[in-house]
Amino acid sequence: MSKPDVPRWDLASVYAGFDSESYARDKKRFKKAVESFSRNASDRSGRKYSPEKWLKTCIKTYNTAVDLYENLAAFAYCRYSVNTRDTVATNEISAIDETAVPLHRAMVVFRNGLHDSRKKIRRIVSDSKALRKYAFFVEEELFYREHQMSADEEDLAADLSRSGADAWSRLQESVSSTLSVPWNESEKKTVVELRSLAHDPDRSVREKAYGLEIGAWKSMETPIAFALNGVKGTTVVLNKRRSFKSALENATRQSRISTKTLDALIAVMDESLPIFRRYLTAKTSALGLERLAFYDIFAPLGADTRKWSFQEARRFIVEQFTGFSADLGEFAERAFAESWIDAEQRDGKVGGAYCIGFPIPGESRILANFDGTFSGLTTLAHELGHAYHGKVLRKETAIRRFYPMTLAETASIFCEAIVFNRALTSAPAAEKPAILEIFLQDTTQVIVDILSRFRFEQSLFDHRKEGELSPDELCALMIDAQKSTYGDALDAEKLHPYMWAVKGHYYRPELSFYNFPYAFGQLFGLALYAQYETDPDGFPARYRKILEQTGSASAVEVTRAAGFDIEMKDFWRAGISFIEQKVDEFSQNVAATGRS
Incomplete structure (x- = not known):
């Protein structure tokens, strides 16, 4: 590439x-x-x-x-x-x-x-x-x-x-986008580039990148800890003065969901953890390891895992989107053709990915850090889903375009599901295990890692009410949260204590707990995709109708119109059941190779 x-x-x-x-x-x-x-x-x-x-x-x-x-x-x-x-x-x-x-x-x-x-x-x-x-x-x-x-x-x-808080937020963005360390005698790598090496097939490369990344964050832990304390301290004070019992109460309302919905979602995420640990245990066997480290989570299975050029990713996404609906495919092609996407990794650029809208011309722009992996491809599909959501609502007024963070992730994850499922059914037999494993990588992040981030943020707010936290205290809270969700599936000595410094979502003063909406979107998106597979005729029009409603109703009302009751645990269990089937399939594949 x-x-x-x-x-x-x-x-x-x-x-x-x-x-x-x-x-x-x-x-x-x-x-x-x-x-x-x-x-x-x-x-x-x-x-x-x-x-x-x-x-x-x-x-x-x-x-x-x-x-x-x-x-x-x-x-x-x-x-x-x-x-x-x-x-x-x-x-x-x-x-x-x-x-x-x-x-x-x-x-x-x-x-x-x-x-x-x-x-x-x-x-x-x-x-x-x-x-x-x-x-x-x-x-x-x-x-x-x-x-x-x-x-x-x-x-x-x-x-x-x-x-104040906004400046602290920009500090974290600036540090995370420019922080770099020597990789060898002639080359430096940013922490964004080091994190991308978590996908490298060579474990020694992954381990080296992980060690350098942890060291880099440690070198900046004091200013970043001040930033996080500043943002969360501001949030605590303002929520109290605005008569919210907690940041989570405010986030739940901002998400336009009920407390009953959030409780049901979190409970099902928690009860599903053994399923994901079973997947991680199978992956440990597939890699021939005794214990999985944090830097092995994204390890590809096999040294010959396909690398995608950006143009290959473009053609694949447009083709799969078109298979769902001509409207979605044409939209994606326009985004590529009109240079709406900034995908190159480079120094000074923020990590991760996002989609942002421009209401006056009715366009969007997508930032990504494309690395040639299938995961990088699905990230593009994810952000294009956000952009398509914006396109559906482009003729609405600003008030009716605004939708909550829960429903914001629905279109994006649905587009990921389109790409994954079509890739899995159309790929040569030799490529299917890798595609399946990438899906499980991503869902593990959305359920297991997101739950750890949710628990970390709960603990962070509880402690921040009493005073500022040191970098060591923040690292300890993060490790505790990761242990509680990954359990014994990961080496407890090789977790990621600085994930609080990595994730920019923690530094948004106006929006706390931007973690559980991803799980909401993942499971709701899978439920919608299951509907599509069961009754594909006319579904694209029904799907578009759902997106049209996202700015003018609560998440409970929008999902009810699609035939779902998100306040019940059984709804969320249906999405987990789909994932469990893929875990079973993956585990059977690993067992068949004789490595488990």
Whole structure:
């Protein structure tokens, strides 16, 4: 896989640059839109004498402000995330956030207005065809009205965040994207590149990369620990002042699920752990090892595991997506053809992958760190699923485009399922075991590792209420969490104590527990795929309908429309059952080779 084969994205269709006329124009428009929404939200006379007009005007100006904010902020973040040393991009992010600060105060005023006139507003929304589609939004804002500080306090919190929790978050991103160590006498590798070597067939290479990565994180543990303490400390204080019992209560509400749903999901994840440990034990045998280390989790089975060029991955994804629906296939081809994807690994670029939307041109951009593995291919499919979700909702207003983190992972994981299942059925017999094993690698991450991250974050918040945690304490919490989920399937002396420094999700002050939504999306996506296999005729249209509803209803309501009851453990067990079948198949394959 040569570097010229791996693309960088083109942002010109959004803005030519920070100095372009269109970018400057939209910054001015954004400032005016914020002022307009603030003025309308504060119009007590209008709300009293013309409440329907007041609500329509507030919704219209808020939608405009959010569209412009998302477009500008996404562009600045795209520029920053491929080069975290770009001070111009950093300054633009700060400037955009500064302009957005009054929105927080205006939303407090708007919610107070909704609350003060709630009986009248609810009647108007029910009777108005134009406003009826915003009923869910109105009720959600009324809920958050009970969990907000005063207008002055929310304004101050938003202003301080730019140089507080958000700055701590950017510190983690900057360190994780630039931290590097010598690999040999002539070459350095970033921690992102070192983590990619976890897929190397040579165990000595994996072990060396793991050791260097752990050492690299240890060298930066103090500033990163300060960053994590800063982010979580801010979250603890704000949740308390907003009358949330815990960060998890807030995250559950942000996910638009019930506590009963989360409890059922976590309980089934916990009871499924022996299944995944059985898979890891079989993999240990397949690799000819006595015990699996953390750096063996992604080890390929066989030294001749296929390496994909980016163009091969592109053709494969488009072909499989087209097999599901022409609409999805054409969309993926457009994303590739119009350079929406930045897949090249390079110094200064953030690790992992993400998809981000630009509402004004109706486009998305995808960041990935493509490494030529099938897992790298499925990551592209995953992010294209997010982008397709955005495409389905592109004609909706900003309010109705917003969907929770649980449903955010549904389209992405469904697209992964398309690629995996079609790859498994169409691959030559010699390649099928490797594809099956990659699926189990990924699901182990989404269930077992995600559960460890969930437990770590629970412990972190419990301890952070009492004070700051040292790097050693953070490492100890992480090791305890990993032991609780991986159990004896991994060598307890060779876990990853610095996963708290690696995962950027821990450093998002506005969004805690961005871990369980992946498990939600995995199991819901598998349930949808099972429906597709049972009744493929017309399913793409039904699937699109589900995605269309994600911004205007709770996750419970959206999934109920698909025929599922996510508050029951049996729903989640159905997804685990599918995975268990694959574990059985894998274990039988290993046994047949005589290595178990």
